Amino acid sequence: GIQVEQSPPDLILQEGANSTLRCNFSDSVNNLQWFHQNPWGQLINLFYIPSGTKQNGRLSATTVATERYSLLYISSSQTTDSGVYFCAVGGRGSNYKLTFGKGTLLTVNP
Amino acid sequence: GAVVSQHPSRVICKSGTSVKIECRSLDFQATTMFWYRQFPKQSLMLMATSNEGSKATYEQGVEKDKFLINHASLTLSTLTVTSAHPEDSSFYICSMDRGLTEAFFGQGTRLTVV
Numbered sequence: 086g087i088q089v090e091q092s093p094p095d096l097i098l099q100e101g102a103n104s105t106l107r108c109n110f111s112d113s114v115n116n117l118q119w120f121h122q123n124p125w126g127q128l129i130n131l132f133y134i135p136s137g138t139k140q141n142g143r144l145s146a147t148t149v150a151t152e153r154y155s156l157l158y159i160s161s162s163q164t165t166d167s168g169v170y171f172c173a174v175g176g177r178g179s180n181y182k183l184t185f186g187k188g189t190l191l192t193v194n195p
Numbered sequence: 196g197a198v199v200s201q202h203p204s205r206v207i208c209k210s211g212t213s214v215k216i217e218c219r220s221l222d223f224q225a226t227t228m229f230w231y232r233q234f235p236k237q238s239l240m241l242m243a244t245s246n247e248g249s250k251a252t253y254e255q256g257v258e259k260d261k262f263l264i265n266h267a268s269l270t271l272s273t274l275t276v277t278s279a280h281p282e283d284s285s286f287y288i289c290s291m292d293r294g295l296t297e298a299f300f301g302q303g304t305r306l307t308v309v
Contacts, residue, residue: 118298125204126233126286126303133297171238175298182229183290183298185239 087112087176091186098162098193106157106189108172116175116183117148119157121168128171131157162193198222199291201301208279208308216274216304218289224269227292230262232285233303239288245272279308 088111098104110117119131132139132146134155139146143162148155159166169190173183198221208214218228226247231239243253243264251264261283263275276283288303 116296116298120300126288126305128288128300128303130297130299173239173298182241182244183239184241185231187238 087114087174087184089172089174089184089186091170091172091189093189094187095190096192098191100162100164100193100195102162102193103158103160104162104191106159106170106172106191108155108157108174108186110153110155110172110174112153112176114150114174115177116173117155118173118183119146119155120171120173121166122171122188123168131170159191162191164193164195167191167193199289199299199301201289201304203304204302205305206307208306210280210308211278213275213277214279214306216276216287216289216306218272218274218291218301220270220291220293223291223293225272225291225293226269228266228272229290229292229298230264230272230274231288231290233288234285242274242287276306279306281308284308 090109117135120128134146134148136150143160145158169188171188172186200219228245230242233239243251245251245264245266247266253259266272289301290298
């Protein structure tokens with residue numbers, strides 16, 4: 086099956102700093118999503134981005150499908166950005182059967 | 196986004212008992228639903244794919260007799276953890292195939308078996 090690798094595994098920032106999270110995947114995908122898992126465990130959809138670039142406020146994401154990686158950018162980080170960020174991909178034939186990376190644990194200190 | 200409701204959000208049960216978790220779509224019909232499990236400080240792993248009106252498909256290493264999945268209608272799938280043991284304590288979360296491009300998840304259920 087598809088392998089998904091996220092880096093870094095842990096990231097500690099001061100409030101206001103910028104960061105880049107990376108997701109590498111091993112095969113062509115039909116679906117790539119970024120999630121933020123809140124302290125209660127719920128997965129918050131950040132981006133659906135199998136290719137291209139999207140922006141939503143302080144967050145943006147870019148996926149270069151031909152090179153099999155995606156980047157999530159967080160600018161002017163806030164303490165509320167803390168949590169685990171997951172990249173998940175869906176291979177050909179099923180957009181919804183997702184394979185998750187191990188996540189990046191982001192801690193933003195005041 | 197799609198609304199997927201999962202209940203209960205938290206449950207504590209005694210070892211040997213069974214627990215049922217519901218996953219319900221509130222604003223669309225889903226022919227396919229997915230159940231994931233997440234152990235503490237780990238990633239989410241797909242357990243099974245549930246298709247309305249047919250038997251679920253389980254991933255390798257997931258005991259189908261222990262994790263019973265029923266997809267009785269296009270808006271409801273249930274996961275029953277039978278004869279639960281402490282090692283079944285985990286976070287269980289469902290997602291639904293809405294027929295579009297993006298997957299949406301329920302709120303998740305934190306199961307603790309004592």
